Amino acid sequence: MKQITKVLEGVGSVVQLLLQSLSYAGTLPRQGARFIEQCYMIGYTTLPIVAILSFFIGTVLALEAGYAMEGFGAKEFIGSLVGLSMARELGPMMTSVLLAGRVGSAITAELASMKVYQEIDALTTMNIPAAKILVLPRLAAVLVMMPVLIIIANIVGWFGGSVVARYVSSVGISPEAYFAALRHYTKFKDVMNGTAKAEVFGFVVVLVCCDIGLNTRGGPREIGASVTRGVVVSLILILVLDYFVTKLLM
Amino acid sequence: MSAESLEASCSKTRNPFTGAEADAVSVKVEGLSKSFGDLSVLKNVSFDVKPGEIFVIMGPSGSGKSVLLRHIAGLDIPTSGKVTVEGLDPSLAESRDRVRLALVFQAGALFNSLSVYDNLALYPREHRSGDENAIRARVMHALKILSVEQSAQQFPSELSGGMKKRVSIARALVMEPQLLLYDEPTSELDPVMGATISEIIATLKNEYSVTSIVVTHDRSLALTIANRVGILMAGKLISLGSPDDLTKSKDPRIVDFLNPKIDIEHPRFKKLETKDNL
Ligand SMILES: Nc1ncnc2c1ncn2[C@@H]1O[C@H](COP(=O)(O)OP(=O)(O)OP(=O)(O)O)[C@@H](O)[C@H]1O
Numbered sequence: 156m157k158q159i160t161k162v163l164e165g166v167g168s169v170v171q172l173l174l175q176s177l178s179y180a181g182t183l184p185r186q187g188a189r190f191i192e193q194c195y196m197i198g199y200t201t202l203p204i205v206a207i208l209s210f211f212i213g214t215v216l217a218l219e220a221g222y223a224m225e226g227f228g229a230k231e232f233i234g235s236l237v238g239l240s241m242a243r244e245l246g247p248m249m250t251s252v253l254l255a256g257r258v259g260s261a262i263t264a265e266l267a268s269m270k271v272y273q274e275i276d277a278l279t280t281m282n283i284p285a286a287k288i289l290v291l292p293r294l295a296a297v298l299v300m301m302p303v304l305i306i307i308a309n310i311v312g313w314f315g316g317s318v319v320a321r322y323v324s325s326v327g328i329s330p331e332a333y334f335a336a337l338r339h340y341t342k343f344k345d346v347m348n349g350t351a352k353a354e355v356f357g358f359v360v361v362l363v364c365c366d367i368g369l370n371t372r373g374g375p376r377e378i379g380a381s382v383t384r385g386v387v388v389s390l391i392l393i394l395v396l397d398y399f400v401t402k403l404l405m
Numbered sequence: 406m407s408a409e410s411l412e413a414s415c416s417k418t419r420n421p422f423t424g425a426e427a428d429a430v431s432v433k434v435e436g437l438s439k440s441f442g443d444l445s446v447l448k449n450v451s452f453d454v455k456p457g458e459i460f461v462i463m464g465p466s467g468s469g470k471s472v473l474l475r476h477i478a479g480l481d482i483p484t485s486g487k488v489t490v491e492g493l494d495p496s497l498a499e500s501r502d503r504v505r506l507a508l509v510f511q512a513g514a515l516f517n518s519l520s521v522y523d524n525l526a527l528y529p530r531e532h533r534s535g536d537e538n539a540i541r542a543r544v545m546h547a548l549k550i551l552s553v554e555q556s557a558q559q560f561p562s563e564l565s566g567g568m569k570k571r572v573s574i575a576r577a578l579v580m581e582p583q584l585l586l587y588d589e590p591t592s593e594l595d596p597v598m599g600a601t602i603s604e605i606i607a608t609l610k611n612e613y614s615v616t617s618i619v620v621t622h623d624r625s626l627a628l629t630i631a632n633r634v635g636i637l638m639a640g641k642l643i644s645l646g647s648p649d650d651l652t653k654s655k656d657p658r659i660v661d662f663l664n665p666k667i668d669i670e671h672p673r674f675k676k677l678e679t680k681d682n683l
């Protein structure tokens with residue numbers, strides 16, 4: 156019973172924060188510098204790890220596909236399998252998981268320490284809402300950067316698959332055949348579909364991590380606890396939302 | 406100066422930077438109690454602060470002074486009783502739109518990710534008071550008053566404790582507050598800087614009719630600048646009066662508090678030296 160109340164409280168607090176931030180949407184043009192800074196934090200710093208991870212997801216997909224399709228003599232379709240799984244599911248999902256670990260934790264830690272060291276209180280006495288200058292720029296930045304990350308993740312992942320297809324003897328199909336199959340079966344709609352998912356996940360991760368950070372109470376130990384909470388809640392939400400968003404977008 | 410004539414002479418605050426006038430503000434604390442769980446920190450505290458008055462709060466460590474200031478700043482919600490600033494509830498954003506209130510936090514509460522300059526410029530920029538040149542002049546002026554203009558481009562983590570305190574006072578000045586709350590403004594400062602702070606508080610009152618509430622352990626600061634002093638002990642306001650009333654008080658708690666006797670022969674100090682305690 157207590158757990159349920161806690162969850163409902165959390166949902167209420169997140170929704171409230173969202174509405175509050177949105178009510179300042181008009182101030183975004185004046186917050187250009189903050190927005191750019193957050194784009195850099197969210198996009199640029201996550202890019203290398205997203206690229207590396209996507210490359211290896213691509214390679215593993217191609218390897219597994221090669222193994223599975225060998226039996227059917229349908230190796231030419233490896234490209235389509237890698238293309239579709241990367242674009243529709245693994246790209247958005249893994250990028251969001253990385254975002255939760257890398258960006259979500261950083262956001263929670265930063266806002267939690269601002270709360271604990273009374274910087275948020277100082278903002279309150281200055282009548283500068285945290286939702287306006289801390290949350291809104293981050294939400295806007297994640298919406299802009301997520302599609303960029305997803306497109307790069309897809310391209311790198313597809314490329315990773317082609318490398319395996321070409322050079323691993325058990326798979327061994329030419330890049331031309333691989334990309335032909337990929338192009339034929341992976342439609343623009345599938346990429347858009349995946350991007351939409353990633354937008355939802357990224358937005359939720361940033362919003363929830365902001366909320367958990369801002370609601371931290373106590374001292375340094377609680378900052379650590381909040382960071383853990385932020386990441387765990389984000390991961391759970393990504394997995395749960397994945398099903399519903401996928402269903403919705405079908 | 407009697408309280409009535411004080412009120413008459415200080416009915417208008419003048420903005421130190423723009424000269425714009427606004428009404429000096431009053432504070433009313435009525436039956437304020439606050440508990441954190443089982444811990445009762447403030448117990449039925451009541452007092453009024455008149456417009457343009459310097460009201461000093463003294464008391465032992467842990468007596469609830471900072472918590473009291475946080476209530477006046479609207480950062481904590483009373484368990485019972487209420488606090489009003491110029492008749493408004495300070496915890497509402499609408500009230501902060503109407504009354505400019507600044508709090509100098511005991512620990513500074515500077516924005517660690519912003520330079521000293523940006524710490525001060527944040528408020529005028531967000532509230533769009535003036536162009537960047539006007540803001541620069543205002544910020545540098547405030548930093549100069551507290552002799553920290555050299556540190557404008559440094560970050561809070563690069564400052565000493567006393568410098569942080571001064572920057573945080575400068576940040577409050579830039580807000581051009583009608584009500585200024587200080588939590589131990591001189592605790593980390595040398596005597597010369599301490600005197601400067603007294604001058605700042607007095608000048609803001611005399612020239613600009615800023616209402617000030619000062620929490621301090623600094624007896625000389627309290628007795629020189631205060632119009633009235635309240636003593637808080639274990640969450641209760643045990644005395645309220647002019648600095649004169651206070652120094653003449655016969656209440657043993659107040660006498661002991663203002664003139665602590667240091668007795669190094671006291672058994673509790675002896676204990677530290679015995680080996681079993683180490
Ligand atoms: N957020 C909080 N949660 C629980 N207890 C608190 C909280 N804030 C303050 N207290 C308790 O309230 C009491 C008064 O604290 P406060 O900070 O007001 O003391 P103070 O008079 O300012 O002392 P000092 O002179 O040392 O700054 C202390 O016992 C403290 O432990």
Ligand SMILES: [Mg+2]
Pocket residue numbers: 470471472511588
């Ligand atoms: Mg204190």
